[in-house]
Amino acid sequence: MKITGISLWHVPLTAHVTYTMAAGKSCATVETVVLALDTDIGLTGWGEVCPIPHYLPAYARGVAPVVQELAPVLLGADPVGPEAVMARLERRLQGHDYAKSALDIALWDLTGQAAGLPLHALLGGRQAETMPLYHSITCTAPEEMARIALDALDQGITQFQVKLGAEADWQADVARLRMVREAVGPGPLVYGDWNCGATSLEATRVGRVVRDLDVMLEQPCATIDDCARVRTATGLPMKLDESAYDTASLLEGHAKGCMDVAALKLSKFGGLSATRRARDLCKHLGARMCIEDTWGSDITTAALLHLGAASAPDRVLNVCDLSGYVSPRLAPAGPVRHNGRIAPPTGVGLGVAPDRDALGPPDMMLD
Known part of the structure; x- marks a missing residue:
């Protein structure tokens, strides 16, 4: 199995209640980043990361440039064995852990699907x-x-x-x-x-x-x-x-x-x-x-x-x-x-997958 494509969306999420925190920080509407890794055997792994503005050293619009920088390592890679892939990504680009989080989740999703097992297994x-x-x-x-x-x-x-x-x-x-x-x-x-x-x-x-x-x-x-x-x-x-x-x-x-x-x-x-x-x-x-x-x-x-x-x-x-x-x-x-x-989802891998049609056209596609 090889990764053949990377797609990324920016999706606004609205909290049911505005969450007010210390020092005037709040969380009402935020932008989550959804990522899909497509493969040559038809499996898709999904990842997500959603930084809160002004909260941690993480920025939703910073994810896409990181993914673009890492694409040469990802495209053509076998996703099975996420930690090995993540080690290669770290050698390519140190840090930016929040952006790599979405990639790591998607790699685990693909590994679980390939094994026919839920991730907790x-x-x-x-x-x-x-x-x-x-x-x-x-x-x-x-x-x-x-x-x-x-x-x-x-x-x-x-x-x-x-x-x-x-x-x-x-x-x-x-x-x-x-x-x-x-x-x-x-x-x-x-x-x-x-x-x-x-x-x-x-x-x-x-x-x-x-x-x-x-x-x-x-x-x-x-x-x-x-x-x-x-x-x-x-x-x-x-x-x-x-x-x-x-x-x-x-x-x-x-x-x-x-x-x-x-x-x-x-x-x-x-x-x-x-x-x-x-x-x-x-x-x-x-x-x-x-x-x-x-x-x-x-x-x-x-x-x-x-x-x-x-x-x-x-x-x-x-x-x-x-x-x-x-x-x-x-x-x-x-x-x-x-x-x-x-309880965690049932099914293999993550056990959840968004509807691509509902997400709309990706904001970034790499292949």
Whole structure:
């Protein structure tokens, strides 16, 4: 089997609710990049990456130039064995992991189709039939956030990410955490996420006031050192997200005692291949994992669900149903949540494929 063509689309996605984060950042309408690798035997592998503007060093319109630069290595290559292909791509062009993430997912999709197996069978074997979801609550008035949490609780969700830091008022963040915690009652997991938007002083003040609550903090500051200071000062468990993006950062977060949980986002690491290695390291380190991605629809959701299903259930804290937050869905027959949990797609490879007619003419075609 040989790769004979590469097609790429830019598809706007609209969030059902505008997600407001710290430091004035928000996510309402974003552009996801959909990629198809066609082969000489009629199989097509699909990939997707969806950067959030102004969030991480990633840019949706930067994917196409990277793919164009890598096309001489991809075209004519045998896609079976994604890690070998990705190694050749890295020798051609270092870095740009977010753009390579879509390529890596598509290579895994082709490998699964060629083997006649779902991806979770190739990523370690299925260990979980379904996985728990979390619900991300936009940073708005505390009372409204509590209402959103109750609605999600009624749908079976038992893990709640509370966005913090929309304004320079640390006491408002205290109210957000307290009101959501009280709304959902004891038992469910509640964690406050600053997306790097707080100083260690602000995050420590919030954490010390809510120490009587059963809550976790997520990535309050931009550096691991500052997150570690907050972890030590508050005594509250912590999840690393933006600072956890490769094996070195995972080792640093663990060594500095502030990585009780790590967010393993496919596009941060560069696709399934690299995120699988991160998963195995987290298991070795004893950290819990949120297996997810920055944003996206059915293709990236399918990829992360296969990886989650092939991971040790006692180490997977949650996964994310990205396609449940946006419209339109790229593959309407993709997996859907049920009672706060979700399963990977059935079928070989990713188990999802968008309708080319619905996507329209590609923005880039290489052959």
